[in-house]
Amino acid sequence: MDRAGSSPPLAFRARSLVPLAGEGPARGAALLAPLARLDDALILTRAGRVEEVRPWKNARLPAGTRVRDMGDVCLMPACANAHTHLQLSWLAGRTRWGHGFAAWLDSLVPQLIAPARDGEEPARRHRAAARACAALAADGTHWMGDVGGSSPGALSRVREACTAAGLEARHFCEWFGFAPPLIDAEGPWPPRCRAEISADRRLENECAPCGHALYSTAPDILRAAREWCAGTGRVFSFHLAESPEETELLATGAGALRACYEGSVLPADWQPPRLRPLAFASALGLLGPGVLAVHGVQLEEEEIGTLAASGAALCLCPRSNRNLAVGVAPVRALLESGVLLCLGTDGLTSNEDLDVRNEAVWLREHLDLPPRALLRLLTVNGAAALGFPRGAGTLAPGAPAVFAVVPEALAS
Template sequence: MLNAIRARRILTMEGHNTSPRTDSGYYSFPDVIEDGVIVHNSSTIVDVLSFSAFSKNYKIEAEDLGDVTLAPALINCHNHLELSHMKGKATFGEGFETWIESALPYMATPVDVQSLESAVSEMALNGTAHIADVNGRAPEAVYSAVTAHNLSCHIQFEVFGYNFPNLATGTLGAEDLFPSTVDALPNEAKKRWMTLSGHALYSTSPDALVIAKQWCRSNERYFSVHLAEHPGEEELLTKGTGRFREQLSRRVLPKDFTPPKMRAVPYAMHLGLLDESTLAVHCVHCTPEDINILQESGTTVCLCPRSNELIGVGTAPVRNFLEAGLQLTIGTDSLASNHDLNLWNEARYLRDNFDIPTGALLRMLTIAGAKALGITSELGTLSKGKRFHYAILPEDF
C-alpha cells in the first residue's frame, strides 16, 4: 500500500553522490525540491517529486508535515552504545589520561538495558537511521535495542590488546576473537552488519591490526580505528615516554614494547591500515603531512568534536581537512565522553566553531557516512528504492 508525506522542502542530497571536491562539492544544496512529496510503502521510498507532479501522477493523499525541510536520515559513524550507562560519570576537561583513569571502573560494569534503550531512543528521535557501533561485550543487546527502533547498525568487534595466540596461523576474524558473542547475533547481523575495528595503534598489537584489516578487506567490510586522538598517543608512539606510556604499561603494553618512532598517521599507513575502506576516527592531531597521507590513501575521517572538547584532547583541523578534499563523516562517540548522542549538536559545534555551511554538514551526516560504511544502496540520499527514513532539518539550520 502506498502512502505519501508532503513538506515545504526536500533536500534529496543526490547531487552529493560524487567526491567532496567535484561537482557542487561540500558547499551547496543540490537537488532541492520545493513543496515536495515522498511516496513510500512504509519501508521503501517509491518516488520523490514535487507536489504538482505528485498530484498528476498519484491518486492518493499526502500527509502534510507542514513548513519543514526534510533531509536524508542521519548516519552516526562512531559510537560505543555499550557505554551508555556512563553518562556524566567520568572526569572531563583534564585530558585523555585523566578521563580514561576515571572511566575504566565503569567500563567494567555490565551494560544497563534501560540506559541503552534511552540512548537509542534519543538517536531515533533526532533523525538517526544507522549507527556504526564499536562493541565487544554486548553486541546482542545493542543490536536488539537498535532494531527495536527500526534502525540499523554495524557491530564493530573491537580488536584490543597484544595477546593473540592464533596470530601465527593468520586467523583473526570476528568468529575467532568473539565466538560466543558472535554466535548470539542473528544471522542477518552476522552476514550484513558485522565487521572488525582496531582500538588504536598504541593499544593493539600491530600484527593483530594488520590481520584484522586484511579480514575486513577480504570480506568487503569497512575497518575503523581510533587515530591521532590525543597528545599522549603521539608521545608514546614517537618517543615511548609520558604519563600515557606509564598507564598502558600497567595494563596493556607488553614488557618488550618498543615505540615505532612514528606519528600515528604515517605509522598506520606503514602498517597498510589506510585506504578507501578505512574509517579513521578523531584525527585531532594531524600535521599537513598527515592530511596528505589521509587524502592520498582515500581514508575517510570521522569527526567527534564534542567528545574531543569534553575530554580535553584538542581540536581537529577541520578546515584543513575540507580544503584537502578529505571525505568527512561525524560520530558522537559515547555517553562516556559526550553530553548526548544527537548528531545535530555535533553539526552545530562544527558550524559554530569552524564556520562550516549547512550543505557541507549535511554531506557529512548523510551521503559521506553511507559511502564510508558501504550502505549507499540503502541510505544517504532521499531516492527511489532506498529505505524510507528521513530527518527533519532543525530550524536553526
C-alpha cells in the same frame, strides 16, 4: 525522523526538502556544489520505501493515502552516525571531562573492569543501549557504525536494540590489548565477539573486526583485522590521532597515557615505534580504501595529504574532542584535501547526546563551515564510509523512507 509504515501509502509534506537524490559520497570541491532543494515538498512512501519526491502542487495521491504535514521545516535524508559506542551508554554522566584524554580514561577504565553490582546489571545495560538506539532514531539517524563487543553479551544486546529502533548498523568488534590473537578461517575476531557470532550467525554479515587504537592494540592484530576486512569487503575502523597524549606515547614512549596503561594494557617489553600516529598507521598498512579512521585531531598538513591520497575515510567527532579537551581537528584543511569525511558522536561517556546533527551544528557555529558540505557529511558521506550501498543517505525512489529535520543553523 519519521519512518513510513506498510499500507496505505503515506505522504509527508514540508516547507522544503533537500533530497540529495542521485548523489554519492563527496570530497574536496564537490562538497561545496549547490544542493537541489524542493519547496513545498512531498515525499510519497509505501511499505517503508520512497515512491516519489516532488513539489506538493503536482501531487496526485493514490486513493487512501494518508497525509502528514510536517509543518514549517526543511527535511533531509536520515543521518549517518559513523562512530558510536552504544554498549557504554550505561556510563553516561559517570566520566570526567575537560581535563585531557588520560584523565578521562582514568575515570572510565575502573568502571569497565569493576565487577557487576548485582545480577540485574546486564539488564540495566541492555536498557541503556535500547534507550540510546531509540534516541538515535528519534533524532534522525538511520545509518550507524557502532564499536563494541568488549563485554559479555554486548554485541547481541546492541544489535537487538538497533533492530528494535529500526536502525541499519555496522558493528565493529573491537580488539583491545596485546594478547596473541586467535586467527583462523573464521577471521581475527575478538574472543567475546567470536563466541556471540558463533551462537548467532545473523551477526556475521553485519560485523567486522576492528582495532581500538595504535597504542592499545597489538600491531599484528591491527594488520590481521585490516587484511581480513580488505579480503571480505568489510570496513576496517580504528581510532587515529585523537589526543596529544597518543602522539606523545607513540613518538617518545612517555607521558600521561604511558602512566595510565603501563602494567595493565602495555606489555612489560613494549617499545614505542617513535613515529607519529599517521606514520605508524601507514607503516602497518592500515590506510587505504575501505578504512574508516576516527578523530584525526592531531593530524598535520603533510599527514592530511597522505591520508587523502590513501583513500581512507575519516570520521570527525568534534563535540567529544571538545569535552575531552584534546583539541580541534584541522577540518578546513581536511575538507580541501579530498579525504572522505563524515561525522560521529562517539559515545555517551564523552558526549551529551547521540544526535549527530549537533556535530554539524557545532562545526557550523565554531568553524563557519558551509551547510551544503555539512549536510553531505551527515548523509551520503557517512553511509558510504560505513560501506552501505550507493543511494544510502538520499531520498529517491526505492530508498528507505526515513528522514530528519534540518537544524536551523544548517538550513540557509
